[in-house]
Amino acid sequence: xxxxxxxxxxxxxxxxxxxxxxxxxxxxxxxxxxxxxxxxxxxxxxxxxxxxxxxxxxxxxxxxxxxxxxxxxxxxxxxxxxxxxxxxxxxxxxxxxxxxxxxxxxxxxxxxxxxxxxxxxxxxxxxxxxxxxxxxxxxxxxxxxxxxxxxxxxxxxxxxxxxxxxxxxxxxxxxxxxxxxxxxxxxxxxxxxxxxxxxxxxxxxxxxxxxxxxxxxxxxxxxxxxxxxxxxxxxxxxxxxxxxxxxxxxxxxxxxxxxxxxxxxxxxxxxxxxxxxxxxxxxxxxxxxxxxxxxxxxxxxxxxxxxxxxxxxxxxxxxxxxxxxxxxxxxxxxxxxxxxxxxxxxxxxxxxxxxxxxxxxxxxxxxxxxxxxxxxxxxxxxxxxxxxxxxxxxxxxxxxxxxxxxxxxxxxxxxxxxxxxxxxxxxxxxxxxxxx
Amino acid sequence: xxxxxxxxxxxxxxxxxxxxxxxxxxxxxxxxxxxxxxxxxxxxxxxxxxxxxxxxxxxxxxxxxxxxxxxxxxxxxxxxxxxxxxxxxxxxxxxxxxxxxxxxxxxxxxxxxxxxxxxxxxxxxxxxxxxxxxxxxxxxxxxxxxxxxxxxxxxxxxxxxxxxxxxxxxxxxxxxxxxxxxxxxxxxxxxxxxxxxxxxxxxxxxxxxxxxxxxxxxxxxxxxxxxxxxxxxxxxxxxxxxxxxxxxxxxxxxxxxxxxxxxxxxxxxxxxxxxxxxxxxxxxxxxxxxxxxxxxxxxxxxxxxxxxxxxxxxxxxxxxxxxxxxxxxxxxxxxxxxxxxxxxxxxxxxxxxxxxxxxxxxxxxxxxxxxxxxxxxxxxxxxxxxxxxxxxxxxxxxxxxxxxxxxxxxxxxxxxxxxxxxxxxxxxxxxxxxxxx
Numbered sequence: 001x002x003x004x005x006x007x008x009x010x011x012x013x014x015x016x017x018x019x020x021x022x023x024x025x026x027x028x029x030x031x032x033x034x035x036x037x038x039x040x041x042x043x044x045x046x047x048x049x050x051x052x053x054x055x056x057x058x059x060x061x062x063x064x065x066x067x068x069x070x071x072x073x074x075x076x077x078x079x080x081x082x083x084x085x086x087x088x089x090x091x092x093x094x095x096x097x098x099x100x101x102x103x104x105x106x107x108x109x110x111x112x113x114x115x116x117x118x119x120x121x122x123x124x125x126x127x128x129x130x131x132x133x134x135x136x137x138x139x140x141x142x143x144x145x146x147x148x149x150x151x152x153x154x155x156x157x158x159x160x161x162x163x164x165x166x167x168x169x170x171x172x173x174x175x176x177x178x179x180x181x182x183x184x185x186x187x188x189x190x191x192x193x194x195x196x197x198x199x200x201x202x203x204x205x206x207x208x209x210x211x212x213x214x215x216x217x218x219x220x221x222x223x224x225x226x227x228x229x230x231x232x233x234x235x236x237x238x239x240x241x242x243x244x245x246x247x248x249x250x251x252x253x254x255x256x257x258x259x260x261x262x263x264x265x266x267x268x269x270x271x272x273x274x275x276x277x278x279x280x281x282x283x284x285x286x287x288x289x290x291x292x293x294x295x296x297x298x299x300x301x302x303x304x305x306x307x308x309x310x311x312x313x314x315x316x317x318x319x320x321x322x323x324x325x326x327x328x329x330x331x332x333x334x335x336x337x338x339x340x341x342x343x344x345x346x347x348x349x350x351x352x353x354x355x356x357x358x359x360x361x362x363x364x365x366x367x368x369x370x371x372x373x374x375x376x377x378x379x380x381x382x383x384x385x386x387x388x389x390x391x392x393x394x395x396x397x398x399x400x401x402x403x404x405x406x407x408x409x410x411x412x413x414x415x416x417x418x419x420x421x422x423x424x425x426x427x428x429x430x431x432x433x434x435x436x
Numbered sequence: 437x438x439x440x441x442x443x444x445x446x447x448x449x450x451x452x453x454x455x456x457x458x459x460x461x462x463x464x465x466x467x468x469x470x471x472x473x474x475x476x477x478x479x480x481x482x483x484x485x486x487x488x489x490x491x492x493x494x495x496x497x498x499x500x501x502x503x504x505x506x507x508x509x510x511x512x513x514x515x516x517x518x519x520x521x522x523x524x525x526x527x528x529x530x531x532x533x534x535x536x537x538x539x540x541x542x543x544x545x546x547x548x549x550x551x552x553x554x555x556x557x558x559x560x561x562x563x564x565x566x567x568x569x570x571x572x573x574x575x576x577x578x579x580x581x582x583x584x585x586x587x588x589x590x591x592x593x594x595x596x597x598x599x600x601x602x603x604x605x606x607x608x609x610x611x612x613x614x615x616x617x618x619x620x621x622x623x624x625x626x627x628x629x630x631x632x633x634x635x636x637x638x639x640x641x642x643x644x645x646x647x648x649x650x651x652x653x654x655x656x657x658x659x660x661x662x663x664x665x666x667x668x669x670x671x672x673x674x675x676x677x678x679x680x681x682x683x684x685x686x687x688x689x690x691x692x693x694x695x696x697x698x699x700x701x702x703x704x705x706x707x708x709x710x711x712x713x714x715x716x717x718x719x720x721x722x723x724x725x726x727x728x729x730x731x732x733x734x735x736x737x738x739x740x741x742x743x744x745x746x747x748x749x750x751x752x753x754x755x756x757x758x759x760x761x762x763x764x765x766x767x768x769x770x771x772x773x774x775x776x777x778x779x780x781x782x783x784x785x786x787x788x789x790x791x792x793x794x795x796x797x798x799x800x801x802x803x804x805x806x807x808x809x810x811x812x813x814x815x816x817x818x819x820x821x822x823x824x825x826x827x828x829x830x831x832x833x834x835x836x837x838x839x840x841x842x843x844x845x846x847x848x849x850x851x852x853x854x855x856x857x858x859x860x861x862x863x864x865x866x867x868x869x870x871x872x873x
Contacts, residue, residue: 372732382812389727398812400732410732412673413713417730420687424725427690431724 014271014294019254023235026250028115030240035117037063043187046122046142049316051129051155051338055199055243055325056179060187064240065122067138071102072231073114075290075404083109084405097134098373098405100141107145121146124186126179128153131344132376149186153179155338161349163339171335197327199243204324209251210237211319216258217308218361221278223261225268227288227307228297238316242325270301279304280425283357285311285350285384286369286377289401292409296401299415303422309357311350314342318353347380351387358392364425365394367418372402395428397421438666439488440871442863443477444688445469445674448711448739448825450476452484453860454663455868459698463488464857468579470618473674478621485626488663490515496658497651510651512571513644518633519578520569524562525622526580531558533613543609549601550609556599557591557606576752581618585610627659669867671859673712686866688859689715689728695862696821697723700850704817707810707836708858709826711739714806716813723862729813736773737805739825745798748778749791760795760831767797777801796831803835807843816840819848823858827851 016024037044045062047053049069057064074080083105084098090108092101106112113119125139125148136152143150153174156167180191213233217226224233233254241247261267267275271294282300284307289296300307317323318340326333342350354366366388370378382398389396399417402408437456444451446469454463465483469476490511494500497507534554538547561584567573568583575583588610596603634652638645645651670680671691688710696706697719706717714737718727731738746753760766767789771777777798784794810816820840826832837849852858 386814395726397727398729413730413732416673416687416689416713417728420689420725420728423687423690424728427724 012272015269015273017257017269019250019257020232020269022250022253023232026236026241026246031113031115031117034063034065034119035113035115038120043123044120045124045126045183046139047126048129048132048135049238050131050341050343052238052242052316053126053128053153053179053334053338054240055196055203056175056183056334057126058199058243059191059195060183060189062124062183062187065119066239067103067142068099069239070106070113070119071099071404072290074102074106076293077114078291078406079106080291080404081406084407095373097138098403098408100134100138102404103138104141122148124148124183125150126153126183127151128338129155129341129344131155131157131341134376149182151179151182153338155335155344158339158345158349161346163336167339168332168335171338172331175331175334193330196330200325200330200333201327202245202248203243204326206237206242206247206251207317207319207324209248209255210234213251213254213258214309214313214320216262217306219262220281220362221265221267222281222306222308222361223258223266223268225270225275225297225301225307226313227284227310228270228293228300229268230307230310230313231288234313234316237319268301268306270297272298272301275301275304275306277304278306280422281306281308281361281363282365282367283307283309283354283361283363284367284369285354285381287312287315287371287374287403288369289409290404291402291406292411295411296409296414299418303419305418305422308361308363311342311354314353317341318345343376347384350380351384351391354384354388355391358388358394363394364429365421366392366396367421368396368398370398370400372400372408373405374403395421395424397424437661437663438871439663440864440867441481441484441665441668442691442860442865442867443481443668443670443672444691444857444859444863445473445477445670445672445678446711446825446859447673448743449856450480450672450674451857451860452477452480453857453864454481454484454488455861455864457868459865459868461857461861461864462491464854464860466856468581469674470615472619473677475619475621476674477670477678482621482626485663486518489626489630489658492658492661493655496654506646507651510644513637513641514630514633514655516569516571517637517641518630520565521629521633521636522622523565523569523580523583525624526617527558527561527565527584529620530584530610530613530617533617534558534609537609537612543605546601546605549599550605553592553595553599553601553606554609556595557588560591560595561587576754581614585614630655630659667867667871669863669870671863683870686863689717689730690725691859691862691866692823693717693719693725693728693862694723694865695858695860696823696850698861698865699852699854699858700819700821702848703819703821703850705810705813705815705820707806707820707822708824709737709739709802709806709822709832710824714738714809716806716810718814718817727813729809731805731809734773736771736777737802741777741802742798742826742829744778745781745795748781749795756795757799757829757831759792760799761792761834763790763792763796765793765796766800767793769794769797769801771801796835799829799831800835802826803832803839806836807839811843816844816847819850820844821850821852823852823855825856827855 043062044065045057046065049066054064080102084101086105086108087101111119125142127139139150184191216223236247236250267278282305323340368381368385370381385396399414440455442453450467450469452465453461456462463484464487465480467476467479493511498504499507538550592606596606634655669684669686670678671686671688675685692706692708696703708715713730715730720726742756743753746756769780781794
């Protein structure tokens with residue numbers, strides 16, 4: 001029976017598995033480290049998730065601050081709405097990337113991090129990825145605010161769908177002649193390539209387990225949700241933990257947790273506990289909505305829909321296609337890593353990827369979450385959808401939300417589309433028999 | 437007889453369709469959704485059951501067959517009498533409820549005169565009721581609230597003047613009562629009401645019974661057919677508020693797709709403009725949805741927008757289309773944002789532009805937005821079917837035909853007179869299949 005909505009009650013505490021609790025500790029420790037960096041004389045670098053050079057920054061004893069992650073954290077904590085409005089008050093337009101506005105608004109409100117302590121001003125802004133041009137403008141704004149040095153590490157867009165030798169050498173040259181010397185100067189630490197090699201070796205180790213976890217979704221039922229659960233799985237590897245022992249340990253632990261779930265024939269863990277019967281396997285393209293994350297996820301697991309692969313979990317690197325950070329080719333592999341991030345890939349590459357996911361993970365279809373304020377993701381999505389539909393013969397659907405602006409999330413509208421989509425898959429399965 | 441029920445709980449109206457085992461629609465019912473979907477669902481399905489009875493009567497009386505020329509006339513008279521009985525019943529309820537209001541503290545001082553006024557008003561309403569349902573009488577609406585409301589106001593004004601009491605007190609009693617009455621589905625046994633209608637007709641309108649055979653006996657035998665509600669499927673925005681279990685719920689996108697397919701098996705593209713959203717739906721040769729797109733969180737350009745415009749212009753919703761049709765030079769209005777369009781409307785009116793031209797422009801703006809949603813869903817393929825309440829608006833249809841032709845060339849455009857029931861029709865077919873499978 002459908003429950004008639006009663007008076008507002010506080011939702012029950014979300015159920016978390018051990019790896020999530022562990023990650024929470026890691027993230028909290030990182031924010032604490034960030035907040036107290038200046039006291040310990042540590043330098044701080046602000047950088048973005050896609051194509052970030054965490055291992056390189058570690059070589060200069062720098063602490064990594066990721067404004068995107070701050071925006072996500074603020075979205076999940078329902079702070080971003082106020083920050084976005086604050087940024088609009090300062091003159092930023094309604095349709096601009098809401099990560100940017102959340103970040104700018106947070107600064108205007110004292111730059112308080114998720115741990116309740118003020119975040120330090122960065123000593124350097126390192127822009128290592130240019131696939132999203134809003135990022136350049138974002139750092140221009142931050143540069144004006146912090147009056148600190150900005151390093152622009154140019155990553156060529158894969159417009160032709162392949163990485164050339166020239167691209168690699170162009171990027172390595174930048175690293176040698178521009179990025180590394182500047183980081184040496186700002187940090188006062190001399191660059192040691194062996195130190196970098198060691199970090200990259202550690203990265204590759206964590207990356208192996210990370211890929212194993214993502215690919216575990218090939219099992220039926222899938223032991224993980226590769227979109228909603230996926231944002232937890234990508235946290236350490238895409239952020240400030242790549243190259244650390246912490247990341248290696250985390251992914252080892254996560255892997256054993258998932259192995260256990262497979263052995264027990266269990267589906268993913270959701271905020272309401274183990275997911276019920278797996279009824280739909282989906283591939284999802286586009287970032288999730290963070291302001292209504294739990295409500296959004298619930299619309300899936302209530303219907304038995306599990307995401308078996310998503311493009312979003314590749315925004316910080318496409319490891320499942322074989323790439324690993326390589327200690328034997330340190331600078332080259334940093335360049336390749338930046339080039340490989342999902343949104344740096346051209347549309348045909350993205351289509352191929354989604355098509356492969358549908359086939360490899362035996363998904364029922366493709367769902368696109370089109371983000372109102374993110375052109376980097378949204379441009380071309382409808383065309384991609386049609387092409388994937390054509391190639392796979394599987395149904396696709398389109399929903400629209402936003403990253404961290406709660407005003408762009410209409411629950412009734414999203415739910416209506418999702419339910420229609422699930423029923424559409426059902427109807428397709430029944431095929432002619434059900435249509436007679 | 438086994439029947440299958442589909443209910444489409446739209447934001448503006450609730451529709452019900454009753455289907456038999458041979459996939460034939462035997463009854464349709466509609467009511468305004470109010471804010472109470474549960475009542476709306478009960479009223480709409482009751483209306484569909486009434487309509488189904490008339491279908492059975494038509495079959496029993498062989499309406500349309502040679503040699504049964506009088507039976508249609510008989511049935512029309514029966515329906516008028518039946519509707520009158522229904523109306524009078526609700527009127528009694530309304531009067532009682534109004535009187536109960538007078539017990540409230542604020543009416544105490546004037547309760548006596550008000551009571552008297554209400555007696556007079558309701559007596560006049562009852563007196564004229566028969567004429568409202570007389571042969572050839574035109575009603576602007578079939579909803580009790582609309583008919584009773586407009587007539588009550590007319591009589592209340594006169595009576596308040598004659599008796600020298602404050603009109604607002606009378607209207608206040610009415611306003612407090614009408615929602616209560618409207619949310620109370622009519623009680624009583626349906627067959628009994630039909631019998632009373634037959635009896636009333638034979639008493640008042642006896643010549644209608646002159647024809648082939650004993651009409652009353654035929655009606656009686658048709659009333660003996662049991663309508664068993666085998667399975668029910670609900671759709672539309674209100675579906676989740678009803679105590680339907682999951683298997684009894686289908687999304688309106690699927691229901692409109694299937695409903696359109698049942699009306700026009702050749703259709704491949706469906707446009708549904710409902711009260712609060714617009715959908716472009718692509719279906720295959722079996723009515724299975726292939727793709728769909730709908731408006732995002734902004735519902736500009738939906739049916740409700742026309743409602744706002746009507747309010748803004750102080751007109752009835754149904755008057756917008758005909759007025760817009762008089763325009764030869766539609767104004768260019770770009771905004772489908774309800775507030776912007778309202779501002780633009782006032783601005784243009786103040787500049788002396790003709791109302792019909794502005795209205796034609798507004799209709800065009802709505803359809804332009806619909807065309808964009810259709811194109812996102814994959815464009816228009818032959819045949820194209822337009823469903824939902826706005827499909828009844830001739831000005832919207834005119835713009836749609838024009839724009840489809842401009843963008844997609846010659847395609848067959850289907851618009852069914854029962855297009856508003858498309859979603860409920862699809863739902864009833866889902867109900868039938870649930871049992872057949």
